[in-house]
Amino acid sequence: MLTRRQALRRFGAASLGLALADLPPGRGQAAEEIVVGTLLDSTGPINIYGLPMVDATRFAIDDINASGGVLGRKLRVVQFDTQSNNQLYTQYATQLILESKVAVLMGGITSASREAVRPVVDKYGALYFYNEQYEGGVCDKNVFCTGVTPAQQIGNLVPWSVQEYGPKFYTLAADYNYGHISADWVKLYLQKSKGELLAQEFIPLDVVDFGSVIQRIESARPSVVFSLLVGGNHIAFYRQFAAAGLNKKIPVVSPTFGLGNEQIVLKPEEAEGIVVIYPYFQELDNEANRKWVAAWHQRFGAGYPYITDSASTVWNGWHLWAMAADKAGSLEPAKVIAALESGLTFDAPEGRIALDPQSHHVVHTVHMARVNDKKGFTIFKTVENVEPSDTKQVCDLIAKPGQHTQYTPKF
Amino acid sequence: MDQVLVTAVGVLFAISTLVLLALGLAVIFGMMGVVNLAQGEFLMLGAYTVLVSTSHGLPVWAGMALAPFVVGAIGVLFERSIIRFLYGRPLDTMLATWGLSLALVGAVTLVMGPATEGIATPLGSIEIGRYSLSVYRLVVIAITGGTVLAAYLVLGHTRAGLVARATMQAPGLVAASGVDPRHVFMATFGVGAALAGLAGAVMAPLTGVVPSMGLAFIAKIFITVMVGGSTVLLGTAASSGVLGLAESAVSYVSTPIYGQVAMLTLALVLLRLLPDGISGLWRERR
Numbered sequence: 001m002l003t004r005r006q007a008l009r010r011f012g013a014a015s016l017g018l019a020l021a022d023l024p025p026g027r028g029q030a031a032e033e034i035v036v037g038t039l040l041d042s043t044g045p046i047n048i049y050g051l052p053m054v055d056a057t058r059f060a061i062d063d064i065n066a067s068g069g070v071l072g073r074k075l076r077v078v079q080f081d082t083q084s085n086n087q088l089y090t091q092y093a094t095q096l097i098l099e100s101k102v103a104v105l106m107g108g109i110t111s112a113s114r115e116a117v118r119p120v121v122d123k124y125g126a127l128y129f130y131n132e133q134y135e136g137g138v139c140d141k142n143v144f145c146t147g148v149t150p151a152q153q154i155g156n157l158v159p160w161s162v163q164e165y166g167p168k169f170y171t172l173a174a175d176y177n178y179g180h181i182s183a184d185w186v187k188l189y190l191q192k193s194k195g196e197l198l199a200q201e202f203i204p205l206d207v208v209d210f211g212s213v214i215q216r217i218e219s220a221r222p223s224v225v226f227s228l229l230v231g232g233n234h235i236a237f238y239r240q241f242a243a244a245g246l247n248k249k250i251p252v253v254s255p256t257f258g259l260g261n262e263q264i265v266l267k268p269e270e271a272e273g274i275v276v277i278y279p280y281f282q283e284l285d286n287e288a289n290r291k292w293v294a295a296w297h298q299r300f301g302a303g304y305p306y307i308t309d310s311a312s313t314v315w316n317g318w319h320l321w322a323m324a325a326d327k328a329g330s331l332e333p334a335k336v337i338a339a340l341e342s343g344l345t346f347d348a349p350e351g352r353i354a355l356d357p358q359s360h361h362v363v364h365t366v367h368m369a370r371v372n373d374k375k376g377f378t379i380f381k382t383v384e385n386v387e388p389s390d391t392k393q394v395c396d397l398i399a400k401p402g403q404h405t406q407y408t409p410k411f
Numbered sequence: 412m413d414q415v416l417v418t419a420v421g422v423l424f425a426i427s428t429l430v431l432l433a434l435g436l437a438v439i440f441g442m443m444g445v446v447n448l449a450q451g452e453f454l455m456l457g458a459y460t461v462l463v464s465t466s467h468g469l470p471v472w473a474g475m476a477l478a479p480f481v482v483g484a485i486g487v488l489f490e491r492s493i494i495r496f497l498y499g500r501p502l503d504t505m506l507a508t509w510g511l512s513l514a515l516v517g518a519v520t521l522v523m524g525p526a527t528e529g530i531a532t533p534l535g536s537i538e539i540g541r542y543s544l545s546v547y548r549l550v551v552i553a554i555t556g557g558t559v560l561a562a563y564l565v566l567g568h569t570r571a572g573l574v575a576r577a578t579m580q581a582p583g584l585v586a587a588s589g590v591d592p593r594h595v596f597m598a599t600f601g602v603g604a605a606l607a608g609l610a611g612a613v614m615a616p617l618t619g620v621v622p623s624m625g626l627a628f629i630a631k632i633f634i635t636v637m638v639g640g641s642t643v644l645l646g647t648a649a650s651s652g653v654l655g656l657a658e659s660a661v662s663y664v665s666t667p668i669y670g671q672v673a674m675l676t677l678a679l680v681l682l683r684l685l686p687d688g689i690s691g692l693w694r695e696r697r
Contacts, residue, residue, distance in 0.1 A: 042525060043520060043525045044623055048526065048527050051525065202666065203666070203668075204667065204671070206626075206627055208617070208619075208627055211424060211425070211548070211659075212421060212659065212662040212663040212670070213666075213667065215417055215421060215542065215663065216663075218543065232619050235529065235619050236618045239529065239532055239616075239617070240617065243532035243535075243536060243545035243547060244536045244544060244545045245536035246536075261526075265527050265528060265529040265619060270531060
């Protein structure tokens with residue numbers, strides 16, 4: 001039997017507990033620092049991309065703080081692990097914007113997660129950076145996409161593959177918005193290169209048995225398999241493909257392989273020879289990258305598996321924002337956006353990049369590489385300064401600023 | 412002709428994996444009535460056993476042989492500490508095993524890290540006409556066949572199996588004949604966990620090894636066991652056969668998505684028509 005005294009005591013204790021848990025951090029500190037937010041997957045199948053990106057976030061924030069911070073103030077990053085769950089992206093984005101009042105929100109890995117965050121960002125007029133390779137087309141005043149896009153990847157990979165291997169393509173794509181839109185881009189570029197699409201298959205993100213898929217590929221006899229597979233579960237395809245001995249018979253090209261360090265999870269004999277295309281490789285031989293990789297290894301250990309293109313993109317995103325905020329002299333989203341649209345360039349580890357004012361996307365130099373036998377890549381071809389034409393040709397946020405949408409290829 | 416053969420192997424492989432994965436839960440849920448939501452994590456622990464042993468230089472087969480013992484022991488540990496207090500309380504068991512599942516995923520993430528690890532698929536490939544087939548798939552079919560045979564022999568033709576079956580039906584009688592039912596429950600749970608460990612170990616070279624890998628399987632194996640009903644071997648085998656056939660056949664003809672849809676639709680229909688699972692057919696006839 002609960003007496004009134006007992007009830008009062010218990011409710012009092014509970015309320016006190018809740019109140020204490022909700023206290024904001026030391027007020028004095030918070031006034032000095034700039035709070036910024038990031039949403040990335042450290043757990044779940046998407047963490048293969050997320051883990052290096054989380055490390056890159058810390059690395060970039062520390063670097064910015066070491067050079068004096070932004071507007072003379074240090075950055076304090078609030079990070080949530082979204083656990084490969086898109087619901088959490090929406091929830092934490094709202095929390096970061098409304099409760100933590102972040103000056104900028106960076107994050108999202110899969111395109112599904114980005115599209116879960118974008119409406120929240122648009123609703124509250126917050127500034128959002130999406131630092132990851134994707135299918136292109138986002139045309140949103142509040143959003144900056146710094147990753148590599150189809151015009152830069154697929155637009156170069158498809159014509160080269162047709163030339164090198166032959167015109168018959170078999171597309172395997174992850175079954176969500178990224179996979180479908182990217183597969184459309186493949187069709188488009190294949191048309192232009194006079195290639196032939198034998199078939200395209202969409203595989204849900206949780207499928208691990210590719211037996212039927214592999215058999216259909218064998219029946220179709222393509223010149224090349226174009227892989228748009230995503231996530232930890234899809235690594236099983238490459239393993240099962242190699243187990244059936246097909247990696248020696250049919251070449252695989254992919255704009256997604258390697259972003260999740262698949263070449264490290266797989267054995268060299270399973271992954272060797274797969275062709276990829278990115279702006280950044282750890283093996284890039286330029287002054288800036290040599291220093292950056294050395295500093296990374298000093299910070300995270302010399303045994304770090306591999307620094308991915310996603311990690312480099314995150315680094316670029318934070319520095320571009322810091323540059324723009326300093327240039328604008330303010331943290332107000334509208335002013336920072338104006339600064340971001342002023343034609344910024346940045347000396348990134350991948351080389352010099354330019355932020356295109358109209359499309360809010362980045363001009364990248366891309367390199368084609370093959371997976372080698374040392375769990376890394378060997379670069380064999382470079383295409384300089386490729387514009388993000390997939391988005392640029394339809395999106396001008398200076399002439400028409402009120403846009404909050406994503407364009408997709410139409411046939 | 413070679414296409415038919417390769418497809419047949421593929422379908423048989425899909426059925427076999429389902430049997431192997433579901434067998435542990437069939438013992439724990441089918442025989443004991445314990446709703447073990449941590450079964451997927453027992454699978455995951457079996458896979459990690461292989462990973463850890465291969466990283467210490469042992470051949471992958473040694474890891475697979477070790478996995479049932481390791482996970483069986485872990486199963487016994489949890490039975491002693493958590494499950495045995497909750498017999499006859501299905502809702503509480505569900506809550507407890509759900510908590511156990513989360514705790515195991517968290518613990519493995521802490522110890523092994525959240526990154527996906529890989530184990531190369533052993534043995535190479537063979538040519539069947541124009542098609543290449545992974546030899547390991549045939550090995551998985553063989554392992555499943557062996558496990559089912561062993562289970563049948565133990566359950567039906569050994570004293571231990573007799574005691575186990577008797578305890579599930581009439582524990583009081585078994586106690587009266589001098590065997591402590593609590594020991595039988597403990598051993599049976601351990602065997603169910605061991606079977607899960609074996610299944611996880613066998614699947615490890617095919618998929619990736621990651622703390623959350625149990626999630627990919629748990630729904631499928633529960634559906635298989637429920638459609639199978641309470642008969643451990645025949646029920647599970649029949650249900651795996653039917654569901655596995657549906658999923659892989661439709662998968663081969665179209666895409667994996669429709670395969671999953673077909674399997675789930677069939678499960679729905681079967682459960683509607685046979686609320687006690689496929690075992691219900693046999694029970695009634697007796």
